[in-house]
Amino acid sequence: MKPHIESITFHGYEALRLNGPRGAQAVVSHFGGQVLSWTPSDGRERLYLSERAIFDGREPIRGGIPVCFPQFSSQGGLPKHGFVRCKPWQVTAQRCGDDYALVTLLTEDDAATHALWSHSFELELTVMLEADTLDLELGLSNTGEEALTFTGALHTYLQVDAIENVRLSGLCGTNYRDSANGGREGREAAEILTFAGETDRIFLGASRPLSLNDGAGQLGIAQDGFTDVVVWNPWADKGAALADLPPDGWRRMLCVEAAVAGAPLTVRPGEEWYGRQKLMAD
Numbered sequence: 001m002k003p004h005i006e007s008i009t010f011h012g013y014e015a016l017r018l019n020g021p022r023g024a025q026a027v028v029s030h031f032g033g034q035v036l037s038w039t040p041s042d043g044r045e046r047l048y049l050s051e052r053a054i055f056d057g058r059e060p061i062r063g064g065i066p067v068c069f070p071q072f073s074s075q076g077g078l079p080k081h082g083f084v085r086c087k088p089w090q091v092t093a094q095r096c097g098d099d100y101a102l103v104t105l106l107t108e109d110d111a112a113t114h115a116l117w118s119h120s121f122e123l124e125l126t127v128m129l130e131a132d133t134l135d136l137e138l139g140l141s142n143t144g145e146e147a148l149t150f151t152g153a154l155h156t157y158l159q160v161d162a163i164e165n166v167r168l169s170g171l172c173g174t175n176y177r178d179s180a181n182g183g184r185e186g187r188e189a190a191e192i193l194t195f196a197g198e199t200d201r202i203f204l205g206a207s208r209p210l211s212l213n214d215g216a217g218q219l220g221i222a223q224d225g226f227t228d229v230v231v232w233n234p235w236a237d238k239g240a241a242l243a244d245l246p247p248d249g250w251r252r253m254l255c256v257e258a259a260v261a262g263a264p265l266t267v268r269p270g271e272e273w274y275g276r277q278k279l280m281a282d
Helices: 235-240
Strands: 004-010 013-019 025-029 034-039 090-097 100-108 121-129 133-142 148-154 157-159 167-169 175-178 184-187 199-204 210-213 218-224 228-233 253-267 272-281
Touching (some): 004 025, 004 090, 004 100, 025 100, 025 121, 034 133, 133 148
Antiparallel strands (some): 004 013, 013 025, 025 034, 090 100, 100 121, 133 272, 157 253, 175 199, 199 228, 218 272
16 A cells, blocks of 8 residues: 555544555644654554553643653743643645655644743644654744744653663763753763663763664664754653553653753744654664
8 A cells, every 4th residue: 555644533632644655654643743653664663652641632642752842841931841742733734655654734823822932933843754764853933023042852752672671872972961860960981871770861962873772673763953862761760650651651661852952042033943853663
């Protein structure tokens, strides 16, 4: 069957299912402009979506690839991770070729965002699915008359077989800020990162491709435009405090996020910014 896109209902939300070559699939929700599932041609789900995720049209969805904007985490006075992950997005384009399916969604400022943040903007997410690749591009346009400053991320939840078996390479020599340890700064010395406790690090200026292996498969991760990489797993104690995460959920996920988190970026009136994350199943 040729690549095609269909409208579906996913946990009660309007969504699009991208059907790519060789059986690859992805699901993108209109709520939050959020990718909620990605299965490459091998049939293995690569994104973690919590069984306890809340789908009530108000709360953020735990899992998939949330879009964080215009604030990363709690780095400011806005709701945690900003507000666009809880906004409706509109589909502005969709098309397919022999080897891909692509959709673009858009959200913009409105009265609700102005009550929190005074700036005018358009935020566009393009998702392209190929047989073994998921490519996301986030584009920001400053449509107002004042410069805007933002932080943000593609908060990618990767599904792993068991977190204790995960090996992540490509960050050796990168400076980091350890949010799980009071913001302590350091330089990553390990060629391969392993996980044995809570991890919450902003790797500053990370630009090299990453490779993740969980013993069951390998995933390549690349990014462009984003300044940093965030690696997060809450581990058992903090995971237990998250009502929308099951007791063993922390063992089956690792967030590897393309982010602007170390320092904000400024976009002048009429200008644009683009950031990209590419996931490659091996």
